[in-house]
Amino acid sequence: MFATLASVVVLVSTVMVLSSGRQEAITRARNTSANVVGALARDLGRNLEVYDLSLQAVVDGMSNPEVPGLPAQLRHEILFDRSTTAAYISGIYAVDEKGRVVQARARLLPNANFSDRDYFTVHRDSANVGLFISRPYASRLRNGTASIALSRRISKDDGSFGGIALIAINLGYFQQLVDDIKPGHDGIAAIVQTDGFIVARNPRLSTGDNKATVVSAPEFMKRLTASSGSFDAQSPIDGVMRTFTYARVQGSNLIVVVGPALDDVTAEWKHRSLIIGTLVIVVSTAFTVVVWLLVFAVRQRDAAQARLVTIANTDALTGVSNRRRLDSGLDDLWASARRSGTKVALLFVDADHFKRYNDTYGHDVGDRALQHVADCLSKHARRGVDLVARYGGEEFFVALADSDECYAAQVAEAVRQEVAGPVDEIRRRELPQVTVSIGFIVCRPADGVDLEDMKRLADEALYKSKTQGRNRVTSATFADLLKEVER
The missing domain is CATH 3.30.70.270 (Reverse transcriptase/Diguanylate cyclase domain)
Structure with a gap:
């Protein structure tokens, strides 16, 4: 009896330890990922705040009716003196209500119209958007360089639409951030927008997947609605099962995601479990009949107790x-x-x-x-x-x-x-x-x-x-x- 009980205890304990070991491996991976996405999200948030200050300066200046009449040099200093000079900022502009560039940090005004861009139309159609981060687009001013834009509305004295303040950022900035993350052999690190567009991804998508997004997987995007979290899911892009950890960038539509592959996370656990599990199965097989006899005895006892309750x-x-x-x-x-x-x-x-x-x-x-x-x-x-x-x-x-x-x-x-x-x-x-x-x-x-x-x-x-x-x-x-x- 003691040997049988000891064998059952060992079997159950082994299963519990092995099961908890897998979860512990996943939890460790999630904790590591949470530290990474949290740090990156905070860094992005601070940078966006700096960029937003530059936009606010342009908005304040263009909203002041006295600024247009100032000398060009003074006007340029008022609009762009506080603007950031980060390497990945390709341009800061003031755009009028027709979509034409009327002021630029680079002084030379580009001959382009942006009235069809989402970062323009969203402010034209609504006065309460605040800071807007556009979808990735191919720049018309820099030979199709992949970029995103940060924009704010400029309103006239009567509240009507007067144009936008615009900062263009190379996607290379975001790609550099995720390239510094090492998510494992089949893992990924990415920055995505809340509507599913991928801003940057490590590993980078192949040439044929340059326009790939996760918009086609709404169930996947629903899991990213909280400010931060973790979940296991199959990637909607390459089908790999991963444990995803994410954090939203405060005040923006950007989400930092790190997803090591579950196979990578549990590889060491699988090897250890295979050895331990084989040994336990060999030992526990000899006691299977005894265990079933115990189960039958318990069932008979329960039935007898139920009959006694009915009789009573x-x-x-x-x-x-x-x-x-x-x-x-x-x-x-x-x-x-x-x-x-x-x-x-x-x-x-x-x-x-x-x-x-x-x-x-x-x-x-x-x-x-x-x-x-x-x-x-x-x-x-x-x-x-x-x-x-x-x-x-x-x-x-x-x-x-x-x-x-x-x-x-x-x-x-x-x-x-x-x-x-x-x-x-x-x-x-x-x-x-x-x-x-x-x-x-x-x-x-x-x-x-x-x-x-x-x-x-x-x-x-x-x-x-x-x-x-x-x-x-x-x-x-x-x-x-x-x-x-x-x-």
């Missing part, structure tokens, strides 16, 4: 619930009705003149009569919904869930008729006629009525059935219920 909650003579089961089941039914606001019918059922019946026909016949009453009650109760129990001696109790007065009266009358109903002569000799008296009440627990008070009213209704001739159904009246509530 069942009246041995009639097969319906006993008083102990009634107490717990009625509390549950009452609480459920209080939560749902539904009505409950409580019925007391008592065999008429049962002591005389027992004395006349004997206890064996009396027992069969009680079984007959219980069968009739169970027949008209809904299995799994209503509650039927032997309350004591010849008295039974029924709780009908979600029941109104009409339904409760129908059930009570059907039970009364079936218990006393006509039977053939052979059956009559085996079981002489027995009748029952029934008292019931219908109430709504949510109205604040007390369960014990309602049981007492149902019992009083039963007493009325007895005093009025027996073999009848009596309902507690509304006046009875009102008196009980007022009491």
Whole structure:
């Protein structure tokens, strides 16, 4: 027994250790990636803030009605003196409402129109965009160099569109950032935009994939909606399964993503697990039969316990619930009705003149009569919904869930008729006629009525059935219920 238990413990422990080892390897990779994307996102955020300050200076200057009348040198200093001189900034411009460049940091104004660019149209169509970062595009001023633009709206005195302030940045800047990251043999590092366009990627996409984006994989992009996070997914570009970690660049539509391949991350774990797993399988196979025997023994024990619980909650003579089961089941039914606001019918059922019946026909016949009453009650109760129990001696109790007065009266009358109903002569000799008296009440627990008070009213209704001739159904009246509530 000790050896078997020890083997099971070793097997389970080994599986748990190996499983946790894989997750630990993935967690370590994610933590490393989180540090990288966090640092890179913060660096990008700071640089974007600097670029935005340059844009603000151009916007402020172009919005000042006195600036256009100043000498060219002074005007240039006001507009561009605070602008950044980073190597990857290819140009800073002021563009009028027609899309024409009217001011440039390089002084020489390019002969180009930008009215069709997204960084222009977005500000023309809305006054509340703020800082806008464009999709990657081929520059018209620098022989198609891949670039993105940062832009802000310039508004006239009356609030109408007056043009934009524009900074053009070479994508080489972003590519250099991700090239410095080493994501592993099949891993990737990338900067993408929230609409799915890839700004930079390491490894770089092949020539045929230069325009590749992840826009075609909306489910992938939905996972990048938080400010940062990690998830495992198949790459929508090359199909490699990776564990992606990402962080958004604050104040922008840029997301830094690092995704080492799961095969790379778990390679060492797989090698170690193969050795350990093989040894454990060889050892544990010898104990498989013993383990299954233990499982079968546990199942038999559980089944026996379930049977004992059923026996403990069942009246041995009639097969319906006993008083102990009634107490717990009625509390549950009452609480459920209080939560749902539904009505409950409580019925007391008592065999008429049962002591005389027992004395006349004997206890064996009396027992069969009680079984007959219980069968009739169970027949008209809904299995799994209503509650039927032997309350004591010849008295039974029924709780009908979600029941109104009409339904409760129908059930009570059907039970009364079936218990006393006509039977053939052979059956009559085996079981002489027995009748029952029934008292019931219908109430709504949510109205604040007390369960014990309602049981007492149902019992009083039963007493009325007895005093009025027996073999009848009596309902507690509304006046009875009102008196009980007022009491």
